Amino acid sequence: MRQLLTMMVALAAAMLATPAQAERPELVALFKEFRTLAKPVRRGEVPDYTDAAMATQARALPAMMARLKAMDEAKWPVADRVDYMLLLAEMRGLEFRHRVVRPWKRDPAFYSTTNLGFGPKIDGAFSIPELPLAPDKLPAFTAKLAAVPAILAQARGNLTEARGDLARLGITQKGIEARVYQQLADKAAKVQPELAAPARAAAAATRDFAAWLERIAPTLPAHGGIGRAEYDWYLRYVLLFPYTWEEMRVIGEREHDRAMVSLKLEEHRNRGKPMTAPAESMAEFERRRGIADAQLLDWFARYDVMTVPDWLKPPVGEGPYVLPGDRDPAKPGPFDKPVDRHFFRMAEDREPLTLRAHNLPGHLFDQLMRQRDTRAIRGAQRLFFIDGTRAEGWSFYLEEMIQQIGILDDKPAAREINYILHAKRAARVLPELMLHANAWTYDEALASLTSRTPYWMGPQDAIARFDMELYLRQPGYGIGYHIGKVQFEALMADIAAREGREFQLKRFHDRFHAAGVIPISLIRWEMTGDESEVARMR
Known part of the structure; x- marks a missing residue:
């Protein structure tokens, strides 16, 4: 018994240092295909959460899940079966996201364009860098800033099932984001003027979105839970x-x-x-x-x-x-x-x-x-x-x-x-x-x-x-x-x-x-x- 336990701890330490599981190629390939599906389609820097785009994503999922369930995993080693369960859980998670959570329709705070640390958020939310930016990084960041008004305009059309509690959280979030964008614009005007206009436009669009939420919040169902x-x-x-x-x-x-x-x-x-x-x-x-x-x-x-x-x-x-x-x-x-x-x-x-x-x-x-x-x-x-x-x-x-x-x-x-x-x-x-x-x-x-x-x-x-x-x-x-x-x-x-x-x-x-x-x-x-x-x- 002692010899077996000694072998077990040596194996665990080796795995901790360099995981060496030989994964099943067919499972890894399906996992990568699913991860591609799980990301929204992007139109430039604007992720597409419209009804049409989400319906397309949802329609592709059942066939992918059927391919997973068709794998005869019962006789696989436990490590591979664990990986199978991880992929199954993620596929169910995407299905649940479409069937129940629908953050693009229910949760105004989902449309956080910055990566300031808020909870679940849109694909592509970005961090605010220190200025001035290096010339080679300027075009990509300018494009992200310029996309903010379009993202929030799309959000207004998508949020047909918004909830009052979630809207109020979105109002608080957007107040912070608007001030962050305005601070960026003020600094850019001094050290990198080409960023000032898109940053001001992002701040204005964010303030307008918060004002829209303020107007609709009293009319929304109060509770935001999933049941x-x-x-x-x-x-x-x-x-x-x-x-x-x-x-x-x-x-x-x-x-x-x-x-x-x-x-x-x-x-x-x-x-x-x-x-x-x-x-x-x-x-x-x-x-x-x-x-x-x-x-x-x-x-x-x-x-x-x-x-x-x-x-x-x-x-x-x-x-x-x-x-x-x-x-x-x-x-x-x-x-x-x-x-x-x-x-x-x-x-x-x-x-x-x-x-x-x-x-x-x-x-x-x-x-x-x-x-x-x-x-x-x-x-x-x-x-x-x-x-x-x-x-x-x-x-x-x-x-x-x-x-x-x-x-x-x-x-x-x-x-x-x-x-x-x-x-x-x-x-x-x-x-x-x-x-x-x-x-x-x-x-x-x-x-x-x-x-x-x-x-x-x-x-x-x-x-x-x-x-x-x-x-x-x-x-x-x-x-x-x-x-x-x-x-x-x-x-x-x-x-x-x-x-x-x-x-x-x-x-x-x-x-x-x-x-x-x-x-x-x-x-x-x-x-x-x-x-x-x-x-x-x-």
Whole structure:
């Protein structure tokens, strides 16, 4: 047994370094063909989301799905069958997008022309570069700017099923984008005049679009959710997620209770000890973050938590967590007085360890690992949030894990912050569920989140408002943290029961990572050989 487990950990470490799965050519070819279909047709820099274009895309999907289902995959190796399920889930995701979500018809915020960090958006949304641009980059960026009025003109014709909550989110988004374009125009007039006119035109078109939304918003149906039955279908057959709406409601409420009790016990343990004061300058913020990053990577490597590859390096000068609204030219800098801290900054400016665990060995590690994954299907960025609960579940697990294994033993404030964060993430679950059951409006969901988060979060908190936008516009996002962690822990418990005293944390984590950033139900299948959970998702 020990020799077998030693071989398994060596294999996992090798896969983590250089994934070596021999993929099936016919499956890879169909995957690439599907990915081409999934992108909208473009007319220059304008993606086509008109009824005719979307109908053409939808008509091509059934034949492609039939070709996939005609493959006799039952006798394939499990790794290939997992890839098959990934492609099937993505095809179902595109079908669901046409049948239910229809963001091009329902969601005005979908027409975000900039890549400022908002949720789901049109194909081709672009980042705003620093000026002046190099001469060879100027024509392409000018064309993107010039396309903004046409994109938003098309949007007005497409949005025949817009919803009130989604329209109001679009109004806020367009206000920020218009100010970003105007700032670009003002700067271009000084350093690159040829960009000033298209930037002013983009700003004007964006303001006009927001004004149009203001006029129609009061006439629209209020709720923007997809409905409880469709929500369950999407989670099971697209996200390959094993829990139902009702099961997640129960789990989420239990997790919230547990986090609140843990917080109060920790506060009692630390009574009389003041909470750490927030950093008051960027230099102090970066100093604290640098210490936390170094401590995490050293601990993970020294105490065999997971393989820490040479390429996992803390980013330098990253600054505080940036929301789309933080890129608004009307917003002051992160440490301009008086400092306006959203919820996550209230935590990280005091003690960065918990959120750095979430983001450094969590999201950044996943991102860098995916960039090095040469497998055509596994290594691709998943469509339709199919990897979302895996990514957030793993990252959130790390927050509690660093407390359980002792990294926070001498940091009472960090332990309290950990439980505050846990309570906040648990408080997200019910609002997402109720939004998509169309039982709550955005404002009602926001009130639930802010009232059940123990500290630092009022109704105008930027994180609270951004959370509710994401969870309404991307089903599965808000539940992914706590419920994804529950799913991860169920897998870990299963492997631990199988291995008994032979269980090793590093081996488990490395095998988990070697599967790629894919749904945990598929990782479970690879790690245990048990197909029963996935069989219910076919």
